[in-house]
Amino acid sequence: MKRLLEILLEHTRPVLLILGFCLVAGSYAYKTMPLEAEPDVIIPIIIVEMTHEGISPEDAERLLIRPMEKELRSIEGVKEMTANAREGVGTVVLEFEAGFDNKAALEDVRSAVDIAEAELPEDTDKPRVQEISFALFPALVVGLSGDVPERTLVQLARNLEDAIETIPAVLN
Template structure:
């Protein structure tokens, strides 16, 4: 009660203090840095290992085990998960919150280099990746409709060209865009009747596909 009595007794001072607090808060809100898409560090780094034709069982034995033996020694690793699949394997390393991403990437690359001699010679170069939300697409536009595929692709390409014209857009990609291929079936009997060869027919088709 004494505090309330003091506040009522100094009403002007209390009101002036509240006004100053509101003004300071407004100024801080206006000047503080704000981002619509902040760069968030996710404490996960993964190693990708590709080996053409390898089975999931062999991937676990020949790819995952040698790398796990080296990666276990990295400081700050909270959990390590691995998965072998047809054609390769992936190893996910979850670090403690607040980790130094640059140091962690360096440590993982160093350990991967130590494990390389134990991998099969046919294995592709292992790659180390950081999971960074800023590298993911911000906007995804889906086109659908009861129209031919060629018309849909033309609309998608036109939209891609329009979006690339925006200065703040870094990159635009199209998913599901297939390269058109024309299959030419050659009748050997007809080719021979025109006194041509298969090679000459292929040469004619190739030249007709060139831009002049």
């Protein structure tokens, strides 16, 4: 290590030349690199939700989740599968390996759900398949406070909401 430092201190011109080149190359890359305000990040999670009015969590697990899990296990690229049963609802969450093809995975999940749907009880609503996307989450959260009446704050909030929604790139 000491020898390396001695060499660098003896040859200051090449060291400064390399440092200057790195600074110029870094500045050029920074200026020309494309930037996105809201990049489309693909989250490797797909959710299957089944609803059946009045079904208990135990029955939801037995009658809704188990048949669905049986079919969903055949899908390739699934990293982890978790299920949750609540009153009237059964949910299966599929987490895929990084770098998955979201369109193919969504198609595979929908096919498996269609097959498993035949094993679900008759009164069960059609299962919903949802892909998690950052576009579903708000990118802007605004809080208003002040020494004014609540009615004034509500009116300001509505005006601000209307103003933000008029921006072309903002989804309502």
